[in-house]
Amino acid sequence: MSGVAEPEPPAPLCEVHAGVNCFHSDIVDGGVVSSAAACCVLCQNQSGCSAWTYNIKTDQHCWLKSDCAGLTNDTNTVSGS
Secondary structure, three states: OOOOOOOOOOOOOOOEEEEEEEOOOEEEEEEEOOOHHHHHHHHHOOOOOOEEEEEOOOOOEEEEEOOOOOEEEEEEEEEEO
16 A cells, blocks of 8 residues: 655644724734734734734734733624734
């Protein structure tokens, strides 16, 4: 018996929560980005970042955060860690 080993798919890099804002704990405004995934990548590359919030409806800004302790419901945002 023989075959080709398939690589394991990569683990998701960010846990994403639609309709949630990680209120406060801002490190920096990451600026305008094209998607929540792009915001996640910015967080991964920012020292001290462990959470992010992406404003999907108003201005597409990505806010990088030190934590996500202040959760609020907000249909205009997507957040992750």
